[in-house]
Amino acid sequence: xxxxxIALLQESxxxxxxxxxxxxxxxxxxxxxxxxxxxxxxxxxxxxGFFAGLAEEKIDAxxxxxxxALPYGIVEAAAFxxxxxxxxxxxxxxxxxxxxxxxxxxxxVAANYPDADGEWLTRLRQRFGRAMxxxxxxxxxxxVSPKMVAACDALxxxxxxxxxxxxxxxxxxxxxxxxxxxxxxxxxxAAAFPPLAVNIERQLSSEPPCKTLYDYADAMHxxxxxxxxxxxxxxxxxxxxxxxxxxxxxxxNDFAKAEALVTDLQKFWWDRRxxxxxxxxxxxxxxxxxxxxxxxITLLDMGDNAxxxxxxxxxxxxxxxxxxxxxxxxxxxxxxxxxxxxxxNVGVGASVxxxxxxxxxxxxxxxxxxxxxxxxxxxxxxxxxxxxxGGFLNFDQGPTAVVETPHGLSIMLTTKxxxxxxxxxxxxxxxxxxxFRILVAKGVHAPVAAYAPVSKHLIRVDTPGCTSADLARLTxxxxxxxxxxxxxx
Numbered sequence: 083x084x085x086x087x088i089a090l091l092q093e094s095x096x097x098x099x100x101x102x103x104x105x106x107x108x109x110x111x112x113x114x115x116x117x118x119x120x121x122x123x124x125x126x127x128x129x130x131g132f133f134a135g136l137a138e139e140k141i142d143a144x145x146x147x148x149x150x151a152l153p154y155g156i157v158e159a160a161a162f163x164x165x166x167x168x169x170x171x172x173x174x175x176x177x178x179x180x181x182x183x184x185x186x187x188x189x190x191v192a193a194n195y196p197d198a199d200g201e202w203l204t205r206l207r208q209r210f211g212r213a214m215x216x217x218x219x220x221x222x223x224x225x226v227s228p229k230m231v232a233a234c235d236a237l238x239x240x241x242x243x244x245x246x247x248x249x250x251x252x253x254x255x256x257x258x259x260x261x262x263x264x265x266x267x268x269x270x271x272a273a274a275f276p277p278l279a280v281n282i283e284r285q286l287s288s289e290p291p292c293k294t295l296y297d298y299a300d301a302m303h304x305x306x307x308x309x310x311x312x313x314x315x316x317x318x319x320x321x322x323x324x325x326x327x328x329x330x331x332x333x334x335n336d337f338a339k340a341e342a343l344v345t346d347l348q349k350f351w352w353d354r355r356x357x358x359x360x361x362x363x364x365x366x367x368x369x370x371x372x373x374x375x376x377x378x379i380t381l382l383d384m385g386d387n388a389x390x391x392x393x394x395x396x397x398x399x400x401x402x403x404x405x406x407x408x409x410x411x412x413x414x415x416x417x418x419x420x421x422x423x424x425x426x427n428v429g430v431g432a433s434v435x436x437x438x439x440x441x442x443x444x445x446x447x448x449x450x451x452x453x454x455x456x457x458x459x460x461x462x463x464x465x466x467x468x469x470x471x472g473g474f475l476n477f478d479q480g481p482t483a484v485v486e487t488p489h490g491l492s493i494m495l496t497t498k499x500x501x502x503x504x505x506x507x508x509x510x511x512x513x514x515x516x517x518f519r520i521l522v523a524k525g526v527h528a529p530v531a532a533y534a535p536v537s538k539h540l541i542r543v544d545t546p547g548c549t550s551a552d553l554a555r556l557t558x559x560x561x562x563x564x565x566x567x568x569x570x571x
Contacts, residue, residue, distance in 0.1 A: 084142045084179040087132050093153035094191035095319040097548040102160040106151040114172040125158035127473030131252020132183045139260035144179050147172040153391035163193035181215040181259050188224020196322045200229030203540035207233040210485025215262045217255050226328040234333045236269040239312030243287040244471035244531040271332045274348035277565040278327045280315045282526050283551045291357035299554040303483035307334045316474035321558045349379040361566045362544035365402050379520035380537040385547030389528040390500045397439040398444035398545045411490035419497040425456045427482035448546045454485035460511045466504035471528040489493035502529040
């Protein structure tokens with residue numbers, strides 16, 4: 083038996099002025115055929131899990147197509163059309179296969195298709211008909227649509243945030259595919275869509291309220307005939323009708339049971355909805371709390387969450403730390419290719435006056451201007467071999483400069499936007515995380531796996547920006563109404 087593998091992964095933030103272009107996919111990942119296997123085989127990623135699970139089941143894996151771009155704005159219509167054309171051509175080249183394992187993100191928005199993942203999954207179903215089993219994985223931050231559910235035999239979501247179980251969920255999907263192809267089970271799926279936007283601050287899966295919810299879902303696996311269930315927290319930074327939470331239950335050929343269980347799961351969740359509202363600290367409150375604690379302390383910059391599509395050049399925390407010498411030395415990373423070039427022009431050891439950050443838009447602070455010493459210049463490439471959020475192995479933030487103020491503010495300047503998913507980002511540039519009182523990571527939960535081992539404390543900070551934890555700062559036009567917490571009842 084042969085099973086095809088397809089992945090199209092991008093998380094679209096509709097509150098960003100910029101768009102995700104075809105060039106963004108080319109720069110990150112755009113692969114067809116065997117290079118997909120070379121990229122993912124052994125990776126801590128769901129596609130790596132597809133390969134591993136199929137190998138265990140003695141089923142031939144057929145790598146077809148894989149595309150990924152970093153979270154950013156809406157995918158341009160021409161880019162999305164080009165991706166689907168590439169995907170279709172790659173399918174033509176792959177030959178015959180018996181099933182499809184698919185990896186959508188679940189929160190991709192295209193200019194021509196707001197439910198972009200639902201669109202490409204539906205096209206696959208239309209092409210292959212109902213006889214071909216299609217089983218997929220979903221990011222925990224998917225905005226699941228009825229269209230996605232209708233297109234697939236089963237969807238299996240990540241169960242951890244930070245996402246450390248991606249490979250395991252890919253293996254689960256592959257093993258379910260094997261059982262399906264052998265005729266042992268017939269996956270039958272039901273989904274529920276509670277009108278609930280879970281605050282990003284409350285989405286840590288290892289602590290209540292999410293842990294309580296996942297424990298309840300886990301108990302359902304003891305029910306006879308239950309093959310899988312998923313609690314999908316949603317992505318609140320997409321102003322689309324599908325935005326919000328969802329739950330999925332997959333049974334062995336028993337839709338009534340799947341529907342009853344997913345309804346029960348939805349009720350359990352809805353009855354506890356108040357627990358999923360944010361409990362946010364202002365910048366001033368966070369710094370005051372940090373001043374009473376022993377370092378290193380990681381401040382999580384929620385409004386400039388690079389993993390949620392932000393520009394990664396927000397300066398609000400940088401300015402605040404500059405005004406708190408008692409909290410120095412501190413580390414901040416900013417996307418600023420212009421400043422990188424200026425640092426390269428003067429060279430290591432030279433002094434230079436720079437305006438850094440705050441250049442992409444007017445949502446994330448103004449540029450920070452100061453005198454700096456250039457401490458180092460680097461290629462900006464590093465590897466992470468441990469399970470970390472996103473399942474990335476190779477990172478490339480482009481030419482990188484590390485500069486420092488006379489007062490102990492160390493700023494890493496990158497040529498490409500980079501998500502803070504690996505502490506190797508610092509150590510590969512000769513920086514010792516333990517030497518800082520404060521580390522700033524532009525994220526909410528995704529950086530925790532990397533930063534918790536080197537931090538005595540983690541503090542989430544309600545900074546302004548396109549990924550603000552305070553959803554009242556964002557203007558929605560297309561979301562469902564009523565929806566908690568916008569409408570409280």
